[in-house]
Amino acid sequence: MNGRQTVHYDIPPLANCGITLSTNPKSRVSKRRPAACFPKLQPPARVTVSPISSMQYPHFTPMTRRHALRQTVFYSAALALAGRIPSVEAQSIAPGDHHFLMLGDFGSHGQKPEHTIEPQIEPNAPAGAPFPTTITVKPNWTPQQSAVAAAMQSYTQAHGFSPTGLFLLGDNFYGSFKGGVNCPRWKTGFEDMYPASAFPGPCWAMLGNHDYDEESGLKMAAQLEYAEAHPGTRWMMPSKWYRVDWPVKDPIVTCLILDSNYKNGYLYLTSEEKAKQLKWLKAELAKPRTAPWMICMAHHPIYSNGMHGDNNALIKEWLPLLEQNNVAFYFSGHDHDLQHLEFEGSKTSFVISGGGGAHITNLKKPGRSHFSQSVNGFTHLQVNRQKIIVRHIDTKGMQLYAFSKTPEGKIEVSA
Ligand SMILES: [Fe+2]
Numbered sequence: 423m424n425g426r427q428t429v430h431y432d433i434p435p436l437a438n439c440g441i442t443l444s445t446n447p448k449s450r451v452s453k454r455r456p457a458a459c460f461p462k463l464q465p466p467a468r469v470t471v472s473p474i475s476s477m478q479y480p481h482f483t484p485m486t487r488r489h490a491l492r493q494t495v496f497y498s499a500a501l502a503l504a505g506r507i508p509s510v511e512a513q514s515i516a517p518g519d520h521h522f523l524m525l526g527d528f529g530s531h532g533q534k535p536e537h538t539i540e541p542q543i544e545p546n547a548p549a550g551a552p553f554p555t556t557i558t559v560k561p562n563w564t565p566q567q568s569a570v571a572a573a574m575q576s577y578t579q580a581h582g583f584s585p586t587g588l589f590l591l592g593d594n595f596y597g598s599f600k601g602g603v604n605c606p607r608w609k610t611g612f613e614d615m616y617p618a619s620a621f622p623g624p625c626w627a628m629l630g631n632h633d634y635d636e637e638s639g640l641k642m643a644a645q646l647e648y649a650e651a652h653p654g655t656r657w658m659m660p661s662k663w664y665r666v667d668w669p670v671k672d673p674i675v676t677c678l679i680l681d682s683n684y685k686n687g688y689l690y691l692t693s694e695e696k697a698k699q700l701k702w703l704k705a706e707l708a709k710p711r712t713a714p715w716m717i718c719m720a721h722h723p724i725y726s727n728g729m730h731g732d733n734n735a736l737i738k739e740w741l742p743l744l745e746q747n748n749v750a751f752y753f754s755g756h757d758h759d760l761q762h763l764e765f766e767g768s769k770t771s772f773v774i775s776g777g778g779g780a781h782i783t784n785l786k787k788p789g790r791s792h793f794s795q796s797v798n799g800f801t802h803l804q805v806n807r808q809k810i811i812v813r814h815i816d817t818k819g820m821q822l823y824a825f826s827k828t829p830e831g832k833i834e835v836s837a
Pocket of ligand 1: 527592593631632721
C-alpha cells in the first residue's frame with residue numbers, strides 16, 4: 423500500500439449517469455439543467471478502494487464503504503458526464519513547453535515585519551459611507567508566503583525549467599502599504615520574495631479585495647503605478663483589466679485578466695467600471711483568435727468549494743460569456759486553498775489557486791467535483807498547442823493533484 427491510496431473507478435457510460443454535478447439542488451447549475459433532463463442514476467459497476475493519505479486528500483476521509491461508494495458514484499458520474507477519462511499518473515514536465523506559475527492570496531509579508539503594522543481601516547463599511555474613523559490592527563504576516571516562494575524555486579530547479587512568467591491572482595499585499603510605489607514591501611514582498619534570478623519573466627498581477635481595502639484605495643493605485651515608477655521591474659499591472667498574449671508573436675495562449683471586485687462599496691469597482699469592463703470582455707471574446715487557448719482569470723472564483731462559495735454576481739455576468747465563447751479555463755484565488763472544478767455542460771474548467779501565503783481556510787463543499795484541498799501552495803501551468811497541464815504543488819514542492827485539457831475539451835486527471 424506504501425501509504426498511498428488508489429481509487430479505481432469503472433466509469434458507467436454517459437447514458438447511465440443521471441446526476442448533475444452540483445450537490446446543491448438550489449445551485450445555479452442545477453437550475454440551469456433540470457434533473458429531469460438526465461437519465462436515471464446507475465451505480466458504477468465496480469469500486470475498489472485502498473487506504474489514502476489524509477494529508478493528500480483530506481476530504482476523502484473517513485473512508486467508510488458507504489462514503490466511498492457515494493463519493494465514487496458522484497466522481498464517476500462527474501467524469502462520465504463530461505466525457506472524460508482519468509489517467510493514472512500526471513504527464514511529464516517538458517522543459518520545451520511554456521511554463522507559468524500562479525499563486526493567489528500571498529501578500530502576507532512572508533515573515534514578521536520589523537516595522538510596526540500600520541492601523542487598518544474597516545473593509546466592510548457600507549457604500550457611500552464616509553471614510554472610517556474606526557481603526558483596527560491586524561497581524562497580517564505569516565511565514566507561509568516565504569515557504570510557498572521557496573517551494574516555487576525548488577520545484578522549478580528540481581524539474582529543470584525556468585518559468586515563462588508568473589500570474590499573481592490577487593490579494594498581493596494584505597495590510598497597510600504606506601509609501602505607495604515606494605513602500606518597502608515592494609522589495610520584501612515581491613522583488614526579493616520572487617527573485618528575478620529564479621523568475622526572470624513578467625509577473626502579471628490582478629487586484630484582489632485586499633488590494634482595495636487599505637488607505638482609501640492608495641494601495642490599489644500604487645499597484646497600477648508601480649511599473650511606470652520602477653522601469654525594469656517584472657511587475658505588470660497596466661490597468662485593472664488587460665489582455666496578455668504569449669508569446670507576443672504567434673501566441674499560444676491569450677489571457678484576459680479581469681477585476682472581479684464586484685462587491686458594492688466605496689473601495690471596489692464602480693458601476694461605470696463594471697459596465698466598461700464587461701463591454702471590453704465581450705469585445706475581446708468576440709475577436710478572431712490566433713491562439714489555441716483562451717483563458718480568463720481574476721481574483722474571485724466563479725464557483726468555489728471554499729469558504730466564500732459560489733459568486734452569484736460573476737455567475738450572472740461572466741459565466742455565460744465564458745461558456746458561449748469557449749474559454750478553456752477560469753483561474754482565480756480568494757479562497758485559501760487549491761481546487762479544480764468541472765461542471766456538466768460547461769466547457770470552462772475552474773481552477774482556484776489561493777494558497778500562496780495567507781492562512782488556509784476551511785472548505786465548505788469539499789466533495790463537489792474533482793479536487794479541493796485546504797493547503798498552502800501554488801499552481802503550475804504547462805502549455806503547448808495540444809495540451810495544458812495544471813498541477814497543484816504544496817510547500818514542499820510536491821504535486822498534490824494534476825489534470826490536463828486539450829483544446830477540444832478532453833480532460834485527464836491524475837490518480
Ligand atoms: Fe481575497
